[in-house]
Amino acid sequence: MNHKDRFTASIEHRTGDRMAIDCGATPVSGMHVSCVAALRAHYGLTAKPVKVTEPYQMLGEVDEELLDILDIDVVGIAPRKTIFGFANEGWKPWRTPWRQEVLVSEHFVTKSDASGNVYIHPEGDPSAPASGHMPASGYFFDTIIRQPQRDLDLDTCDVADNLEEFDHYTEADLDHYASEVARCEATERAIIANIGGTALGDIALVPAPFLKQPKGLRDIAEWYMGLVSHPHYAGAIFDRQVELALSNLQRLHARVGNRLDAVMLCGTDFGTQSGTFCSPTTFQDMWLPRYRQITDWIHQHTSWKCFKHSCGAVAKFVPLFIEAGFDILNPVQCSATGMDPATLKSANGADIVFWGGGIDTQQVLPFGSPDEVAAQVQERCRIFAPGGGFVFNSIHNVQALTPIDNLVACLETARDWRNA
Numbered sequence: 001m002n003h004k005d006r007f008t009a010s011i012e013h014r015t016g017d018r019m020a021i022d023c024g025a026t027p028v029s030g031m032h033v034s035c036v037a038a039l040r041a042h043y044g045l046t047a048k049p050v051k052v053t054e055p056y057q058m059l060g061e062v063d064e065e066l067l068d069i070l071d072i073d074v075v076g077i078a079p080r081k082t083i084f085g086f087a088n089e090g091w092k093p094w095r096t097p098w099r100q101e102v103l104v105s106e107h108f109v110t111k112s113d114a115s116g117n118v119y120i121h122p123e124g125d126p127s128a129p130a131s132g133h134m135p136a137s138g139y140f141f142d143t144i145i146r147q148p149q150r151d152l153d154l155d156t157c158d159v160a161d162n163l164e165e166f167d168h169y170t171e172a173d174l175d176h177y178a179s180e181v182a183r184c185e186a187t188e189r190a191i192i193a194n195i196g197g198t199a200l201g202d203i204a205l206v207p208a209p210f211l212k213q214p215k216g217l218r219d220i221a222e223w224y225m226g227l228v229s230h231p232h233y234a235g236a237i238f239d240r241q242v243e244l245a246l247s248n249l250q251r252l253h254a255r256v257g258n259r260l261d262a263v264m265l266c267g268t269d270f271g272t273q274s275g276t277f278c279s280p281t282t283f284q285d286m287w288l289p290r291y292r293q294i295t296d297w298i299h300q301h302t303s304w305k306c307f308k309h310s311c312g313a314v315a316k317f318v319p320l321f322i323e324a325g326f327d328i329l330n331p332v333q334c335s336a337t338g339m340d341p342a343t344l345k346s347a348n349g350a351d352i353v354f355w356g357g358g359i360d361t362q363q364v365l366p367f368g369s370p371d372e373v374a375a376q377v378q379e380r381c382r383i384f385a386p387g388g389g390f391v392f393n394s395i396h397n398v399q400a401l402t403p404i405d406n407l408v409a410c411l412e413t414a415r416d417w418r419n420a
Contacts (some may be wrong), residue, residue, distance in 0.1 A: 047354065162217055263298065
């Protein structure tokens, strides 16, 4: 089997020749730019600045050289614009606070204060208030909350204020996806696209770091409280998102057809380390029927698989994700309460693909020994891989300061396990 065939077998719950592996195909299965540079150095690749493909989390490009070395089966397509509202184009050098030389978009515009804290501006416009902040000792950006009015009255607030960022695809958007599909096809790997606009209440997007002057409900704490006090407000936002999403899906499919293997639809987290952000009943009322409109259209008109990201203790939500039409769950946070990998596989493995779960990125990968890393990778592969329905990846992105010996142990153990 080639990469694409192997990936297809796995997401169709068939036993392929080997386990499928991802490294960097999505904004929730990637690697910090410093780790990418360390991997390149470890494998003796030509020293060069790594491209920052996702500036919010400072994720680095896993390019063709590393994809080949690590024998990766799937590549990804990002939306035309980043979370800070600019396109990745016209690459230029930038020196990070940790003194790494990287490449960033020509629209990546920052200012630093006397203490070395970095502030990034939406749409690359330095006249707009900064929407992201990287502490001098940090390795990624935090969102700056810019809700213009601290005491919003959601009984009278205009829902349109929270819909400014959602719209029909432009021709430039469609051209971008078409050209990216062609680029990815040349790698002969499977393709997953992050199509944008379908994330219902993703808390990374609610503050709108991509807008110059966001309006409406943008404070994170107030958003969560508003879901309880004024569910009709969020519901109206979600309904309009779904309406636009269905239009955009039709136009995207008309342009690229079934050349995509999967689409990342939503990164809304429903789990914490030990519990959930809402009850299953609230999920069934607020999210499930709206998700189902999107996934039903995809399943009825395309061959694409639907990818859902949710961190945390979501074991009791997995059957609901399946009912909502999701084919794939990421990142499978096995360290969270109730997320035992063997139980997840036996209870739900026939109905949903586990994309992730391969190594704990909170404790084992950054703080364990290489032997401990290898042992956990082998255990997770033994549990999740049989019968297909598994794409090996770390549990969410590999973070800065991860020891290179541990990272190599993780990736090479997964590669060697599947080749054994």
